[in-house]
Structure formats: C-alpha cells, structure tokens
Amino acid sequence: MAQNYEFRDDDVIAPEVYGRIGHPHDAFTWLRKNDPLRWVEPEHYRPFWAVTKHADIIEIEKNPEVFASEPRPILIPEQTQPEMREELIMEIFKRLEDRPKLLEVLATAGEQGLIRSLVQMDPPDHTNYRALVQPWFKPSNIKALEDRLNMITESIIDDMMGDGGERELDFVQDVAVWPPLKLIVELLGVPEEDEPLILKLTNELFAGEDPEMMRAGDDPLSGIETVKSLYDYFTELTEERRVNPREDLASYIANGKLNGAYLPYKELISYYIIVATAGHETTRTSISGGMHALLRNPEQLQLLKDNIDDEDTVKLAVEEMIRWTTAVNQFSRTATRDYELRGQKIKKGESLGLFYASANFDEDVFDDPFKFDITRKPNRHLAFGTGPHQCLGLILARMQMRIFFTQLIPRIKEMTLVIVITGAASGFGKLVSEKLTALGACLVAGDINKSALDEVVEPLASRGARITAMKVDVTARSEMMALVKHAVDTFGRVDVMINNAGVMPLAFFSDHHAAHDAWDRCIDINFKGVLNGIAAAHDVMIQQGRGHIVNVSSIYGNYPVVGGGVYGATKAAVTFLSESLRQESLGKIKVTTVKPTGVPATALGTGVVNPEAVAGILGANATAYMGKFAAAAGGALSPEELDSNNVQYWALEPAYLADQIVYAINQPWGVSIAEITVRATGDAYVI
Ligand code: HEM
Incomplete structure (x- = not known):
C-alpha cells in the first residue's frame, strides 16, 4: 500500500479510478486492515456496504435467502433525482416505439428493466432457470468443444504470427478478443459471419462509461440501442432453433420449458444475452491480464515455458492468472432481513458490494498475495464468485485459457532476460x-x-x-x-x-x-x-x-x-x-x-581533453583517418565507403x-x- 494513502469512498467504485489504476488495491488493502466492512457513500451511487474480506463474501454469497440478488445485483451509477429519473424513463419508452414487443416488456418490468437473467434472479427462479442448461454441460459436449477449441486456437495464433515477420499487434484487440468470441459462437452455434456483430454488441453492453466501447460516446442512452439489437438478433435465433433444434446451447435455451411452457420473452432473450456476454469480456480480460503478468514476471513466464507440457502446471498457472486479473470487479446483494456480519448490523434493504479483487488479495487467505506465482496452491480465489451464482462458464473459461496458453507459450520467442x-x-x-x-x-x-x-x-x-x-x-x-x-x-x-x-x-x-x-x-x-x-x-x-x-x-x-x-x-x-x-x-x-x-x-x-591526442592514438593511420574524417564531414566520401554492404565501408x-x-x-x-x-x-x- 502506498505510504500516506488516505481512503476516499469513491476509490472503491468510481469508473474513473478503475480506468486510471485498475483494481484500487491501495483502497482495498486499507479497508481490509482498518474497516473491512464499511458503509460507503460514493458520488453517483446509492450507498452500500463495501465488503472486502474473502470470508465475508463467502458468507454472503452462500446465503441467498438473506442476501438477495434482486433488486440490485450489481452496483452501477444511478440517477437519484426523481424528476431526472422520470425524464429518463420517458425517453427510453420513446426509443422503443418501433419495437412494440419490447415496449410491452418495459411496461411490465417495474424496477427490473429490460434484462432479467440468472444474475438478477433469486431462488426458486434462479435454481429453475439455471437447471435448464445444465444438461448441455455433459462430458461429451465439453470434450467435443475442447477439440474444436484446440483447432480454433491454433488458427487464432497462426493469424497472430502472420508470416513470421516483424509487426505490431494490440494483444487485447487483435488476439485476446478472439478465443472467447469464438467460444460464444461455438456455444450458441451462430454463423461465423455474425462474429463481428456479436463482438460489437457484447462490447457495447459491457461498455459502461468507456468511450472506446460505447455505441455512441455522447449518448447516455446508447445502451438502449444495443439492447434493441440484442433482442432482434436473439428473437430470430429462437425462432430458427425452435424449428431446427441442434446440440448447441442456443437450442437448449430456445426449447427450454418451465412448467410446460417456453420461457417468458424477457427471460428467454436475457438468457442468451448473459451467455453471450458474461464469458466474453471476462475471458478476454483474464487472458490479457495473465499475459501481462507473465511479461512483468519473466521468471514465471520462463517457468511456464519450461513446464508447458505438464497440464497440471498450466492449470495452476491459469488459476493464478484468473486470480491476479480478477476480471469481474463486483456483484452486489441486498439484505432481505437484518443480519449481523463481522460485528456490524446490516439492516434489511441495505446493499452490499462484493469486491472480488479485494478477496483475492486477502492476506488471511493468500501467502504473499501481491506476488504473481504460477505455482500457487491452494488458490482459493473468488474470481468466479461462489454459492449458487458461481460462474456458470467456469469450466469453459478455464479450458479455454489452458488451451490458449498451452499453444501460445511455446511459440513465444521473445527474450525473457x-x-x-x-x-x-x-x-x-x-x-x-x-x-x-x-x-x-x-x-x-x-x-x-x-x-x-x-x-x-x-x-x-x-x-x-x-x-x-x-x-x-x-x-x-x-x-x-x-x-x-x-x-x-x-x-x-x-x-x-x-x-x-x-x-x-x-x-x-x-x-x-x-x-x-x-x-x-x-x-x-x-x-x-x-x-x-x-x-x-x-x-x-x-x-x-x-x-x-x-x-x-x-x-x-x-x-x-x-x-x-x-x-x-x-x-x-x-x-x-x-x-x-x-x-x-x-x-x-x-x-x-x-x-x-x-x-x-x-x-x-x-x-x-587534448584533441591532438586523437592523432596520437591513431598512430601511423592518423593521416589516412583525418583525410577520411574531413571527407565525411564535407560529404566527399564515395558511396562505397558509406555502404555497409561494401568492403570499402569506412567507419562503423x-x-x-x-x-x-x-x-x-x-x-x-x-x-x-x-x-x-x-x-x-x-x-x-x-x-
Ligand atoms: C475467466 C473468465 C470468467 C470470469 C472471471 C467469470 C466470473 C464470473 C463471476 C464473478 C460471476 C458471478 C458469480 C457470483 O455472483 O457469485 C459469473 C457469473 C456467470 N458467468 Fe462467468 N466468468 C468467466 C467466464 C464465463 C464464461 C466463459 C461463461 C459462459 C460461457 C460465463 C457465464 C456466466 C454466467 C451465465 C453467470 C451467471 C451465473 C448465475 O448468476 O447463476 N462466465 N461469472
């Protein structure tokens, strides 16, 4: 922790802070030490308890009856003034005029908005909805996916290498973005030509206030346009999969039934949206963060290189990359009744922000937490969350990263000294x-x-x-x-x-x-x-x-x-x-x-000190040298004398x-x- 660090409530959540320094580890370290469960009131956010200890996040996540996901599954900046809120809602309705089905969804949505996916749900809905896709995760599907991912990853890395000549790449945008995108495309079984669209929509949905990713940088409601496009795309996909079901996840979602009926429209489309988006930015960030950590810790990169044929070593390395990066900043829960946690009274209706990156560097759980150590074992990180909402795609994310690094590392020829x-x-x-x-x-x-x-x-x-x-x-x-x-x-x-x-x-x-x-x-x-x-x-x-x-x-x-x-x-x-x-x-x-x-x-x-001494050190060659030097200064040397490919080349x-x-x-x-x-x-x- 930086000396003289002074905690500010904004530090744990403000996008500007994350954009500038990444996870605010100074703030988290300070909180874990001084005030691990702290009531904070950052600007633009409704107040919440900042939960920074590993043990507390587990206690909260494993207790969904007390700590519910609805109505506030994630901490986002909010418009708190009622008249502005009203205005905003009117504007959203206006933007949806050309989508009557979506207007209908919004009219009955109440606090929930246009998306209600697993992350927004609590039992029993959560349990039932999650069970719908579980059958897809059978070993034969995972194995088939692994084989496909091996092939796909090879072609991604071949593309990255190009003809082997020197060129500059943006590792995030040109490389890390592809494995998760290809995974989503495989999972959903959508055509390859839709990749750019899926990439655009998932980027936009997760853009938050990031001007690089937002659909229209100065339009605060640009997210609505993105949601409209997602609804359009997945409505069409549903219709197609109901007519021609396949062995892909899209077919499980389209044809899944609860109490004998297809899923309600909003929950149906939201299911696709969560599958298409949850695995994308997270895995891309974990791959990039992992690569960055390896490059910053060349001895760890070397260790991985030396042991790349050992699957267990690669698995541990991937786990450490996931911990180190902690791609998901936070989810949130709301107390359904009064509860005492770490000696603090949490009142019914209050929210708690679960800061996974803080838990993943908790000194009580991890030895030397700020050391990137690819042999770390055990590695009880919470980057995938825990409890009933624990990441649905964690098997896939781990598999994909293992395949990616197993293929990439042996092809890295750079100097690691x-x-x-x-x-x-x-x-x-x-x-x-x-x-x-x-x-x-x-x-x-x-x-x-x-x-x-x-x-x-x-x-x-x-x-x-x-x-x-x-x-x-x-x-x-x-x-x-x-x-x-x-x-x-x-x-x-x-x-x-x-x-x-x-x-x-x-x-x-x-x-x-x-x-x-x-x-x-x-x-x-x-x-x-x-x-x-x-x-x-x-x-x-x-x-x-x-x-x-x-x-x-x-x-x-x-x-x-x-x-x-x-x-x-x-x-x-x-x-x-x-x-x-x-x-x-x-x-x-x-x-x-x-x-x-x-x-x-x-x-x-x-x-x-004495320019004449230069002639001294040249000895018998002094005259020849001075002549050449003067010729060089006057531009009088022959092309041969200036050409390093010529034996007359005069000076190095x-x-x-x-x-x-x-x-x-x-x-x-x-x-x-x-x-x-x-x-x-x-x-x-x-x-
Ligand atoms: C390294 C990559 C990934 C990370 C770090 C990550 C992290 C997370 C986290 C923290 C949660 C919330 C857990 C909680 O509330 O306790 C979550 C939920 C979820 N993740 Fe992932 N995830 C990753 C990759 C994926 C992939 C590849 C998929 C799908 C293909 C996926 C699908 C989901 C879904 C559907 C949920 C919601 C589960 C629920 O609420 O029941 N994730 N993920």
Whole structure:
C-alpha cells in the first residue's frame, strides 16, 4: 500500500479510478486492515456496504435467502433525482416505439428493466432457470468443444504470427478478443459471419462509461440501442432453433420449458444475452491480464515455458492468472432481513458490494498475495464468485485459457532476460537498451544524467517496453548495489549486467595539469565503475545459479598508444577484470568483453581533453583517418565507403556494435561469447 494513502469512498467504485489504476488495491488493502466492512457513500451511487474480506463474501454469497440478488445485483451509477429519473424513463419508452414487443416488456418490468437473467434472479427462479442448461454441460459436449477449441486456437495464433515477420499487434484487440468470441459462437452455434456483430454488441453492453466501447460516446442512452439489437438478433435465433433444434446451447435455451411452457420473452432473450456476454469480456480480460503478468514476471513466464507440457502446471498457472486479473470487479446483494456480519448490523434493504479483487488479495487467505506465482496452491480465489451464482462458464473459461496458453507459450520467442545496463542515456547504452527492449527483455536502465535517461526510457515505456530508469553514479558502490536491488525488486532477478558507462579523456602526459581531474574520473568510471557493477551483480547471479556480465572495454585496452595512456590503462584493466571473473566463476557466470573500435558517431569523443591526442592514438593511420574524417564531414566520401554492404565501408555505425552485444546476450546459457571486436572492413585508422 502506498505510504500516506488516505481512503476516499469513491476509490472503491468510481469508473474513473478503475480506468486510471485498475483494481484500487491501495483502497482495498486499507479497508481490509482498518474497516473491512464499511458503509460507503460514493458520488453517483446509492450507498452500500463495501465488503472486502474473502470470508465475508463467502458468507454472503452462500446465503441467498438473506442476501438477495434482486433488486440490485450489481452496483452501477444511478440517477437519484426523481424528476431526472422520470425524464429518463420517458425517453427510453420513446426509443422503443418501433419495437412494440419490447415496449410491452418495459411496461411490465417495474424496477427490473429490460434484462432479467440468472444474475438478477433469486431462488426458486434462479435454481429453475439455471437447471435448464445444465444438461448441455455433459462430458461429451465439453470434450467435443475442447477439440474444436484446440483447432480454433491454433488458427487464432497462426493469424497472430502472420508470416513470421516483424509487426505490431494490440494483444487485447487483435488476439485476446478472439478465443472467447469464438467460444460464444461455438456455444450458441451462430454463423461465423455474425462474429463481428456479436463482438460489437457484447462490447457495447459491457461498455459502461468507456468511450472506446460505447455505441455512441455522447449518448447516455446508447445502451438502449444495443439492447434493441440484442433482442432482434436473439428473437430470430429462437425462432430458427425452435424449428431446427441442434446440440448447441442456443437450442437448449430456445426449447427450454418451465412448467410446460417456453420461457417468458424477457427471460428467454436475457438468457442468451448473459451467455453471450458474461464469458466474453471476462475471458478476454483474464487472458490479457495473465499475459501481462507473465511479461512483468519473466521468471514465471520462463517457468511456464519450461513446464508447458505438464497440464497440471498450466492449470495452476491459469488459476493464478484468473486470480491476479480478477476480471469481474463486483456483484452486489441486498439484505432481505437484518443480519449481523463481522460485528456490524446490516439492516434489511441495505446493499452490499462484493469486491472480488479485494478477496483475492486477502492476506488471511493468500501467502504473499501481491506476488504473481504460477505455482500457487491452494488458490482459493473468488474470481468466479461462489454459492449458487458461481460462474456458470467456469469450466469453459478455464479450458479455454489452458488451451490458449498451452499453444501460445511455446511459440513465444521473445527474450525473457532481466538486464541491467549503465550509461543507458546515450551512445551504445541507448542503442543497446532500445534493441533489447524491442526484443522483450526487461531492462533496468541506469545513468548519472537522469533527465537524459528519462528521454530515452519514457518513449520506450510508452510503447509497452518493460523498462525502468534509475539515476546511478557507477563510481558509488552503494548506488550500484541499489541499481541491482531495484532490478531484483522489479523483475525478480538479474540475468545480465552490462557495465557500459565510460569516458575517454584523451591527453598526453604532458597535459597532466589540465587532464588530471578528467583522468581521476576516468579511472573511477571506467575501472571502478565496472568493478562496482561486477560486485553488485555477482552474489545475485551466483545465488540464481547463472548470470552474464558484459563489460565494455576498448580496442585501446589491447596495446599502449600515445595520447591514450590513462584511457587505455582503464580499458586494459576492464579486460583483466573480465578474464579473472570468467576464470573464477566458470560454470556460473559468463563474461563478455566488448572492444569497440573506431565508432565516430558515439558521443565518447566529447570527453577528449587534448584533441591532438586523437592523432596520437591513431598512430601511423592518423593521416589516412583525418583525410577520411574531413571527407565525411564535407560529404566527399564515395558511396562505397558509406555502404555497409561494401568492403570499402569506412567507419562503423554504432548500431552494428549494439547488434553484436545483443547477439552475445542472446546466446544459449551454455554458449559464451568471450570477446567482441567489430570493425568496418575499410577502417583504416584504428590499430
Ligand atoms: C475467466 C473468465 C470468467 C470470469 C472471471 C467469470 C466470473 C464470473 C463471476 C464473478 C460471476 C458471478 C458469480 C457470483 O455472483 O457469485 C459469473 C457469473 C456467470 N458467468 Fe462467468 N466468468 C468467466 C467466464 C464465463 C464464461 C466463459 C461463461 C459462459 C460461457 C460465463 C457465464 C456466466 C454466467 C451465465 C453467470 C451467471 C451465473 C448465475 O448468476 O447463476 N462466465 N461469472
């Protein structure tokens, strides 16, 4: 729970809060601790008791005689002023003028409105209506559906993969939406060409105030138009199934009889509506929330990948995704008589909001509830509710998610590594960060220049990259320790540590007066910074049983040159550190030393103290280099010299080196690329 959190009644229910932060876990955690059964009076809602404890929701749901679903099965914003209410009802009647049968339904509806489905009913109606479709859930129907879903899911995932090339997808709208939609279409036995219509209508019905989903964003009564369309569609389906009954759920509903008669019109159409809608948004949300949680917890994704052939593991994982996501925010009950619960007097007629997401993170029931743990067992979540109204489709939802993830996970090729990188705000660090996050890695990006770092990290994060930024001075051991700790706290572990930060204060020894401070910093950053990075990640990696440390050295660490004494010495030291580390940690940590050559396009040159020292480090190639450099600046290089596909290519673009670092990181754990030196083929200047 965030420190200094102050509870507000609106926090538990306001759509604006859910839209902004998802489940209001701060509010729920506060309530569970301080006031688990609290009378709240949020704006636009009739007051209710906010029920946040797992045990209380069970007690209420299992006692339908005392806690009835009618007349308020769900908490929705209401028009409380009587004259406005009156006006609204008149407007609804007006909109239904072209549907006389619906007008008739509304005229006799009283408080109930146009839909009366299972969720609105209490015993004995609820029991009788629910029993009507039970025979459909026989094992042979479930098995046939499972076979169909396996085939359908494969084609959904094939479509998602496309031709295997790179492209962007919206996982919710382009992928997760399909399995539940196809399930509904299979269950109801409606033709495939009606899929877009069913999708549109179910989205609209659940839209609430979500402008992305509502039929007409600024029309508060747009829901009426949706209900009209649903009535039209299912009236026609009923007529058809009464003439030609099949083995689908639609036929069970159309032909179901109570006391020898077909169901009343409103209850009949509402039955279709609940089946078509209840399983759609919920399963889509659970699939998306599950995928999101796996991506945020790469070690759990890896665990699932490693055990994907074990059905029990997948079942547990699905259960945890369902708990974690808790797709249904609340249902509500109304007390039919006075009742005492948790020492509070609930009066007859008062409503209770059942907050499933709070129950599913109740510390009294779940160990470490805010940890996403795909091995959690037992997992007594209430995402499907409990008691007589417990989700009718839970077998189907679980089956569908199991099939979906069993098929999807082995086809995920993305990088699941957790990587820490220093010097991420510019140069190689920036490029490597961009490339690694594009591949799916979880990145903890550090740099001493926080505002420059934010400029790199924020656009990546807004595109969905799993990246977090932290200001870090690599010369401070405690800050490097904190950087690694941040990675462990955020992503659960550290697979790769890239010690990239470095400076290049080239100067001759005779420049010592001008250069000494820069040299001190160079020694601190290039050498001690790398050592601090190794020390910070070492124990974590040893404990994990594996890790990879990538240290950026330089080609100038190979040989002493004039003008680069201190710089070269720090880079030679990095090579020494890396080699010793490799030998000491054989079989536990792999080590890669990166030795960039001449890559003029990085900002490293800005640290040079004496520009003449640049010529010094080029030695015999100085004249050739200066000539090329001047030609490049004046646009006088030949096309061949600028073409990386040509052997005359004169100087490396930094991206090529970044690619090689990514390549080294992307090797199987047993394969270690110990050193990387990449040159442009026509590079005439670096020894
Ligand atoms: C992960 C996906 C799903 C979740 C999280 C979910 C959740 C729920 C919840 C919380 C309830 C209310 C339970 C209560 O009042 O105690 C419910 C009821 C219901 N669900 Fe689901 N559901 C899911 C999928 C489905 C599917 C796939 C279908 C149908 C194909 C379905 C059909 C229903 C129906 C008909 C009800 C009303 C039951 C009644 O009132 O008796 N649900 N669901």
